[in-house]
Amino acid sequence: MGRNNGEQIKWTAYALAYVLLFLLKTLLFNRIPFHGALPELAPLAVAAVGCFEGSFPGAVYGLAVGFFSSAVYYRSGTMMIPICTIVGMLSGFTTRRQIGKTVLGGVLCGAFGILLTEASRVGFYHMLGMNLRQSAGIALDTLMPIAIAEAEYSALFLLPVFYLFAAVYNNFRTDTEL
Amino acid sequence: MKNYFHENGIWVLIVALALTGVLTITSAVLPNLTSPLSNVLGIVSTPVQGTVSSFAGWLEGLYNYAFRYDQMSEKLALAEQELADVRSQLREAQDALAENEHLRAALNLVEEKTDLTLMDVKVTEGSSTSWESTLQISKGSNAGIKKGDVVITGTGYLVGVVQEVGTNWARMITIIDPNISVSANVYRTGDTVMLESDLDMMQQGRCKLTYLGEDVSFISGDEVLTSGANGTYPSGLVIGYVESLQATPSGLERYAVVQPAAQLDELGTLFVVTGFDND
Secondary structure (H helix, E strand, O other): OHHHHHHHHHHHHHHHHHHHHHHHHHHOHHHOOEOOEOOOOHHHHHHHHHHHHOHHHHHHHHHHHHHHHHHHOOOOOOOHHHHHHHHHHHHHHHHHOOOOOOHHHHHHHHHHHHHHHHHHHHHHHHHHOOOOOOOOOOOHHHHHHHHHHHHHHHHOOHHHHHHHHHHHHHHHOOHHHO | OHHHHHHOOHHHHHHHHHHHHHHHHHHHHOOOOOOHHHHHHHHHHHHHHHHHHHHHHHHHHHHHHHHOHHHHHHHHHHHHHHHHHHHHHHHHHHHHHHHHHHHHHHHOOOOOOEEEEEEEEEEEEOOOOOOOOEEEEOOOHHHOOOOOOEEEOOOOEEEEEEEEEOOOOEEEEEOOOOOOOEEEEEOOOOOEEEEEOOHHHHHHOOEEEEOOOOOOOOOOOOEEEEOOHHHOOOOOOEEEEEEEEEEOOOOOOEEEEEEEOOOOOOOOEEEEEEEEEEO
């Protein structure tokens, strides 16, 4: 009973941590573009949770965050659902290794999340274009500067996001995880 | 095997892919549907975003007063000079208008004009990703805003077109967004063209005119207006000014780069055209 309550509180805290990131992004960071790009924080949050909790919980958290992102961000499409699920799932593999639950592990998983997100977007827009009016995909020369600027901007948040979720994990982990 | 799938989250990935497929098909079949989750979040966040926008505007005003006072003084002097020029032109125009009315009455011609029904809105949020140029505004379907309504500045410059409508919010694409498509007219030459944009143009804060005839002869500064063709949008709204004529990489087609008339990064209050009458 106690452990079950502890789990619920921990996952509520993870959800609230993401809501905090969402508010910071929409109300603050989206007003401060970097080379015309805005940061993408969802994969960083999912990677951090995957690192601390493992593959299955990471994938579920990624599915929820991806669904939320696709619902609230205009024209983000449904691409973020599989991307965030894969990031959470693969980040979870690190928990069984020495690198698991460390800053290095979190940063590497977050960086992987950013790369996967940008690579997927560039690949998708390059192959299929952005809208129905375009008969062909968009040139890589056009896509890459935006993707690189977005990746660089997002990378600035690797450590802050990791430490935010580390604080949640350290404060709310259940007895069996101690 | 079952445990392997569960422990590694493979089942979740399969569910994610299935959900992606269902949502993709749903959005393709029902393109005008605003997702319920998106609507609820918009309802909750719009008042907060409105407050934050007002606070940010107040801070920006303070910053401008403290650190950009000289620049603002120069702008004011320039604006006063422009106002004097416009007043002079207005006096000349009033004479021409009186003469025009006199001739119109003599020839029994019907006056061409566009009547607009406007609704004021506040910009509450900018683009949410790097791949779009959108603005969220503070009113939605409960105020009568619908998809396809055009949005203009107080000075009548076209800002964009509403694309998604929630209960008390709406999201519009601006005229530099890659998805924009508006029939336009170059005032000096009378050519009817299409206003479009792409990622390259969007990054430069520009849009472009396409489907140019072979003999177009635009010059820098030519005014671009909405044509009102098909009756989808009002006619005569100022979109921007031609900057240059360019050729596509293949060299087969030409397009004109347009500098938007509206300052898209300095918008506070806008007006949604909820009704119009292109006479």
